[in-house]
Amino acid sequence: MSQPLAKVTSDLDQARGPDVIFSIVVEPRCFGRTITVEIPRNLNCARCEGGGCDDCKRGGAVSLRERSEEVHSIEVALPCYKKSESDLCLRIPHEGGPSPDPSLGRGHLFLTVRAGTESSPGVSLVRHVGEKAAKERHALIKQSLIMAAGLILLFFVMLRLSGWL
Numbered sequence: 549m550s551q552p553l554a555k556v557t558s559d560l561d562q563a564r565g566p567d568v569i570f571s572i573v574v575e576p577r578c579f580g581r582t583i584t585v586e587i588p589r590n591l592n593c594a595r596c597e598g599g600g601c602d603d604c605k606r607g608g609a610v611s612l613r614e615r616s617e618e619v620h621s622i623e624v625a626l627p628c629y630k631k632s633e634s635d636l637c638l639r640i641p642h643e644g645g646p647s648p649d650p651s652l653g654r655g656h657l658f659l660t661v662r663a664g665t666e667s668s669p670g671v672s673l674v675r676h677v678g679e680k681a682a683k684e685r686h687a688l689i690k691q692s693l694i695m696a697a698g699l700i701l702l703f704f705v706m707l708r709l710s711g712w713l
Contacts (some may be wrong), residue, residue, distance in 0.1 A: 550649050550690070552631070554673065562653075563647075563649075563652050564644075564647055564652050564653045564654065564655050564656070564675065565610075565644055565645040565646045565648075565653065565654045566593055566594070566595070566603040566604060566610045566644060566645035566647075566655045567594035567603075567644045567645070567655040567656045567657070567658060568591035568592065568593060568594055568610050568612070568621060568644045568645055568655060568656075568657055568687050569590075569591065569593075569594045569595070569597065569657075569658045569660065569661070570585075570586075570588070570591050570657060570658070570659055570660070571635075571659075571660040571661075571662065571673055572585060572659065572660070572662070572667070572668040572670075573661075573662050573663070573664035573666070573667060573668045573671075574626070574661055574662075574663065574667045574671055574672050575662050575663070575664065575665070575666065575667050576665065576666070577673075577712035578626055578667065578671075578673060579626050579627065579628055579629045579630075579663070580626065580627070580628035580629075581625075581626060581673055581674070582623055582624065582625045582673070582674040583623070583667075583672065583673055583674060583675075584621050584622070584623055584624075584671070584672050585621065585622055585623075585624055585659070585670060585671050586619050586620070586670030586671075587619075587620045587621065587622060587643065587657070587658065588612075589611060589612055589613055589615070589617075590609045590610065590611050590713055591609065591612060591645075591657075592608060592609055592610075593607075593608060593645075593669055594608060594644075594655075594656075594658050596608060600635075603645075607645050610644070610645035610655075611645070612645060612646070614658070621670075622643055622657075623674055624638065624640065624641065624659065626661065626706075627637075629663075633659065635660050635662045636660070636661040636662075637658055637660050637661075638658070638659045638660070638661065639657075639658055639659075640656060640658075640659055641655070641656050642654045642656040643657035644656045644657050654674050660706060667686055668709065669687055685698035
């Protein structure tokens with residue numbers, strides 16, 4: 549059973565494109581962090597859950613993009629969630645199916661997240677800028693110390709060659 553976790557900030561009854569559903573599995577360490585999720589081109593319709601209805605033109609699935617378009621990825625900040633025995637359902641606005649009327653927005657993506665031993669394909673942790681900057685800073689400090697040691701050694705060699713030492 550999915551457990552919804554979201555604060556509704558806009559009217560759910562607004563006219564929009566069809567809503568879609570997608571399920572992923574993530575490692576427990578992903579909760580409380582940001583992940584990147586590759587969204588497939590076709591997803592099940594949320595209204596009929598793949599059975600066929602007017603929203604999906606009786607197909608059960610909704611195409612989110614054309615075949616020629618690149619894979620679409622979204623970043624999702626997962627909340628800290630300790631209940632690994634139940635699923636977590638997140639409503640992500642404007643990531644669902646396109647509306648046939650261009651003046652209306654896209655539908656919602658209902659993303660079901662389940663804890664597992666290995667993350668689903670297309671799901672990865674986002675490296676925080678702070679972590680990346682710290683690693684780059686550490687490498688730069690290491691290079692600077694090596695260069696400084698080399699310059700000091702070169703200075704003493706030059707003093708020795710000139711007869712000052």
